[in-house]
Amino acid sequence: MADTTQQVAIVGCGIIGRTHADTIAERPDATVTALVDSDPAAREALAARLKEAGQPEPTQYDDLSAALGGGQVSLVAICTPSGTHAALAEQALDAKKHVVIEKPLDVELTRARRLGAAATRAANHGVISSVISQHRFDAGSAQVKQAIDAGRFGQLTSATASVAWWRSDEYYASAGWRGTWEQDGGGALMNQGVHTVDLLLWFMGRPVSIYAQAIRAAHHAIQVEDTVVATLTFENGSIATLHATTAAFPGGRTRVSVHGTEGGAEVEDDLLARFNADGQKDDQSIDAGPPGGHKAQYDDIFAAIANNEQPGITVNHAIDALATVRAVYIASTLQRPVKFVDVLEGRYDDIDVSRGIGLPPS
Missing domain, CATH: 3.40.50.720 (NAD(P)-binding Rossmann-like Domain)
Known part of the structure; x- marks a missing residue:
């Protein structure tokens, strides 16, 4: 053999x-x-x-x-x-x-x-x-995906995704590429939040339009954002909010919640925290197992x-996640909603998204 x-x-x-x-x-x-x-x-x-x-x-x-x-x-x-x-x-x-x-x-x-x-x-x-x-291979996330595909949550209506982390100035200074557009490609969303973006797309499907605001709230020595909030609409008619920050001292949690007419679920720090399905009001959470990791x-x-x-x-799955992150930056730059397919197909490739990272009000 x-x-x-x-x-x-x-x-x-x-x-x-x-x-x-x-x-x-x-x-x-x-x-x-x-x-x-x-x-x-x-x-x-x-x-x-x-x-x-x-x-x-x-x-x-x-x-x-x-x-x-x-x-x-x-x-x-x-x-x-x-x-x-x-x-x-x-x-x-x-x-x-x-x-x-x-x-x-x-x-x-x-x-x-x-x-x-x-x-x-x-x-x-x-x-x-x-x-x-x-994180698609985490047992809790897999259970949520299986329930969605089986229609156990009914019609999906909305979702929330949040990455509330802390990164110090020393973290960004520890390597020359961190916090740069050329090599990091973005900040809290591109680097820390892209896994959560991927899960959101896995659960909810392909986005249709995206609107966003990205700022440097705490780390002014970097080029990219440390805080971003976006709203997304999806092909299935649902909507979602997406939040990512590295300016949440001392560091919070990562959550993805999915809501539907017959149930929903929440994954928190890679573990299944809540699970309701088939129109049952009681939490049906089970021990779905630990995260799968690499x-x-x-x-x-x-x-x-x-x-x-x-x-x-x-690679095509990852292209969708990258296009979603890029669409968030473009929407923040243009200060208007953008269509996901336009970003995916390159109609905004010439946009300088570094102009779209604002500072918080003084």
Whole structure:
């Protein structure tokens, strides 16, 4: 029987690269064979971490081209700053390597669309690509989605999604790309809130129109927003509010609530906090289990590779989430609602969204 062990290159050896490396190190069907980072110290630190976990020593490279040319790579995990994701992923796909991209897909829709086309071409040759949105694999979120699909909440009417976190000035100063448009692509919504945006779309469907206001409420040294509120309408006729902030000291909770004519549910900090369905007034919450994390999504990705099928989360899913975030920034900039499809299809690509981040009233 052929060896099906995936040989993984981790591209970007910082905080999130360590998460991917730890997840891979726990799998019997994968080995980290390559570490890619322009910072030798970051590579060495991650190599030492893998050695402590009992893993064989990976080869270290300065750039992805060298790693792809060196062989011993079948899957590439992109863990670099957000603005570099799409270009690196496309490079890996062109080399016929499976790709896992840390959220968000990228910060520019033009690059994301190009990657979407590359991912479709690669899929025709059995090459899998996926974007990390691990909260779709949380047991509580999965139960909510199953209830929605089965019609157990009746007609969906509304939803609320909130990410109320705190990030210090030191956090933003800790890396030159943080809080910049070029590499971070946005602030509280793009970086911290994109997972919640993804869940909102998973539950409610594709948006129709979006209106928003984004501000820098507390962190004036950054380029991007630290607080944003938006309203969205969806194709199913429902509406939602979306809120994200990194200016909520000392840090609050993440919540997604879904409401319908026969029930609803609330997921709080990745756990199912309330569940009513089938017209029953009493809370029917059960122990849905802990969050799935990166492990659960990697399980899905590896199953897709083994079965030559699409993973649960594709590049196109991530494009929708990125387009939603972009639509929020555009709506804040133009100070009027924008249509989601116009953003998705590039009609607002020339808008400078950095003009849309206001300051709170003095």
